[in-house]
Amino acid sequence: MGHRKRVRHYDEPGHLHELTFSCYGRLPLLTNDRWRAMLSICIDRAIARHHFGLAAFVYMPEHVHLLVWPKEPDARIHRLLKGIKQPLSHRVRTILDEQRSRLRERLTVQERPDKTVFRFWQEGGGYDRNLTGPESAQASIDYLHLNPVRRSLVTEASHWRWSSYRWFESEGRQSDEALPKLESLPSWFWDATRENAIG
Numbered sequence: 550m551g552h553r554k555r556v557r558h559y560d561e562p563g564h565l566h567e568l569t570f571s572c573y574g575r576l577p578l579l580t581n582d583r584w585r586a587m588l589s590i591c592i593d594r595a596i597a598r599h600h601f602g603l604a605a606f607v608y609m610p611e612h613v614h615l616l617v618w619p620k621e622p623d624a625r626i627h628r629l630l631k632g633i634k635q636p637l638s639h640r641v642r643t644i645l646d647e648q649r650s651r652l653r654e655r656l657t658v659q660e661r662p663d664k665t666v667f668r669f670w671q672e673g674g675g676y677d678r679n680l681t682g683p684e685s686a687q688a689s690i691d692y693l694h695l696n697p698v699r700r701s702l703v704t705e706a707s708h709w710r711w712s713s714y715r716w717f718e719s720e721g722r723q724s725d726e727a728l729p730k731l732e733s734l735p736s737w738f739w740d741a742t743r744e745n746a747i748g
């Protein structure tokens with residue numbers, strides 16, 4: 550029997566984290582505006598509860614990218630991910646039950662002969678890339694924002710509502726209540742990377 554690959558999270562102070570996590574079976578579950586808005590609420594709550602900042606994001610139909618950084622020494626990526634994914638999964642399951650949706654059955658997995666589980670998200674920790682400099686951070690932000698264009702979902706990044714692109718273009722002036730709250734990268738990130746370059 551195969552073992553599920555475990556993602557290691559390196560919770561290093563001063564690092565940014567580019568996180569990627571996918572819907573179960575890579576199904577396009579994030580095409581529903583209501584669910585995407587619910588995801589934003591889950592992200593806001595988890596970011597605040599687990600002491601992170603959110604620098605950039607994009608929601609794709611079957612996966613999510615977040616660029617985050619820890620605000621406290623005890624902030625942990627695995628707690629943040631659980632705090633985002635678990636509440637949304639529970640809420641969607643309730644909605645599907647109320648609607649008697651066939652999707653509920655499709656997302657129910659036989660974990661053991663005597664146990665079934667509902668899965669909105671792909672099992673495991675997803676992908677976590679540590680970023681330590683301004684060049685890699687900017688490359689990550691650009692990558693996130695251009696994802697919908699590369700997938701031909703839109704012709705321009707500004708046409709995709711479900712990303713941080715418009716926030717960056719407006720220098721933080723443009724907000725959307727359906728999207729998670731963003732913060733500019735802290736000055737210590739730029740100072741630390743500058744010191745590392747000099748040293």
